[in-house]
Amino acid sequence: MTMINGDCESTPAPAYPFVAVTTQATGIHPSTGRLVSVDVLTFDEDGEIGEEYHAVLNPGSDPGPHHFHGLTHEEVAEGQRFSQVLKTLDRLLDDRTLVVHNAPRVWGFLVSEARRAMNAAARSNRSRGRGRGRGRRRRQRVGHVPKPVAIVDTLATARRQRIPLPDTRLGNLAAALGIDAPSPVATVERAQRPEHETSREINDLLIDVFFELRDRGDLAATTPDDLRADRFGLQRSHVRVDAMEAPRPHPNPGVHVPGKNLVRGMEVVVAPEVGMDPDRLIEACMKAELVYSEKLTRTTSVMVCNDTENLRGKAMHAVRKGIPLLTDAEFLDAVTRVQDRAGR
Incomplete structure (x- = not known):
């Protein structure tokens, strides 16, 4: 968008x-x-x-x-x-x-x-x-x-x-x-x-x-x-739907540890509360060989969200599940240093 x-x-x-x-x-x-x-x-x-x-x-x-x-x-x-x-x-x-x-x-x-x-x-x-x-x-x-x-x-x-x-x-x-x-x-x-x-x-x-x-x-x-239907019939960008349908490139190494580098295969969820176009974040996620997911689960590694106070929706559930949050700017910086599992 x-x-x-x-x-x-x-x-x-x-x-x-x-x-x-x-x-x-x-x-x-x-x-x-x-x-x-x-x-x-x-x-x-x-x-x-x-x-x-x-x-x-x-x-x-x-x-x-x-x-x-x-x-x-x-x-x-x-x-x-x-x-x-x-x-x-x-x-x-x-x-x-x-x-x-x-x-x-x-x-x-x-x-x-x-x-x-x-x-x-x-x-x-x-x-x-x-x-x-x-x-x-x-x-x-x-x-x-x-x-x-x-x-x-x-x-x-x-x-x-x-x-x-x-x-x-x-x-x-x-x-x-x-x-x-x-x-x-x-x-x-x-x-x-x-x-x-x-x-x-x-x-x-x-x-x-x-x-x-x-x-x-x-x-x-x-x-x-620029739009097409996802599996729920919602009209979303090609970038987002392609990312949702993409195969997993690597095994999921688990939850991201704040202060350490992201690892290829980590599962990323982008919350609605971001200041950038979500497609930009999703594209960066896929380019770094991370996995994009719409749904927040216990396999989620990290969530991109700019709101850190008065949490609601996905961000609130992420914190409750022990999933760390990164702002959109922090995430774009972090994807420049993604490592293989062995290099973590």
């Missing part, structure tokens, strides 16, 4: 060159969950809204509990299939800068649902093509995977700008930025509001957060061509 400053456009853009998207799903992974709603707002440099779009989606499967996404089973059952809304989403997202909170998940769901709809249409068209006579129905054309010119991730941007986030939800980020926003904490009152209202509220807030982050510094952005 690259950092960009100022205007996100790289090619001539529409009158409203940005599009904010908020989704609701049945789970956290596109490989196992399904979208049940999507909210879209196109906007310009002044924050003026162009088109507004909201759709409730029926995935044809159990939508899960109401509290997870705000929709009842009856509302989901009355929703549209993703194949019915994909062309509209293509028109709204193509050639615009897409703004989302947590791009691996949101973009992952959009890509997963688009490909699922396209594959179903292709199967149906092949089946129809095997028929004979003049009674064939028209071929289905459901649309394509949307083609934004760039994808800006407000969550990744906040991490690169070193904004403390004990809670990564958008409302908490807004509060950290000084933006007046409703609390992200679930309440009975909020649970009783219609999903289209709460999703639109989040999407409006997303636009405010985008502008505030852009005024403060660089934005974390990437392009669809």
Whole structure:
């Protein structure tokens, strides 16, 4: 993921060159969950809204509990299939800068649902093509995977700008930025509001957060061509997915001992709380013949994390397991002195 400053456009853009998207799903992974709603707002440099779009989606499967996404089973059952809304989403997202909170998940769901709809249409068209006579129905054309010119991730941007986030939800980020926003904490009152209202509220807030982050510094952005799905369906960089899928080059020598050199084969986890682009750290890890892992386990040798106080998430669990932490700068320095096991 690259950092960009100022205007996100790289090619001539529409009158409203940005599009904010908020989704609701049945789970956290596109490989196992399904979208049940999507909210879209196109906007310009002044924050003026162009088109507004909201759709409730029926995935044809159990939508899960109401509290997870705000929709009842009856509302989901009355929703549209993703194949019915994909062309509209293509028109709204193509050639615009897409703004989302947590791009691996949101973009992952959009890509997963688009490909699922396209594959179903292709199967149906092949089946129809095997028929004979003049009674064939028209071929289905459901649309394509949307083609934004760039994808800006407000969550990744906040991490690169070193904004403390004990809670990564958008409302908490807004509060950290000084933006007046409703609390992200679930309440009975909020649970009783219609999903289209709460999703639109989040999407409006997303636009405010985008502008505030852009005024403060660089934005974390990437392009669809630089991403692909990991085993959970999350859209991540090729660098990260390649590292996750790479074979282990050497046996794991165990936990890193602070003050000593890293050893080839050690297992490295990169926490979200780093100031550098994680891809830079992952590339350095692989070049030094270390092993990159997304998951923190007792076989982890070292974690890269810049936060040393008020630990949370992976970093907190690493310390509890006795796994040492290195800042991103310390790690890049350490990989220049990686040794073979025998030279430790």
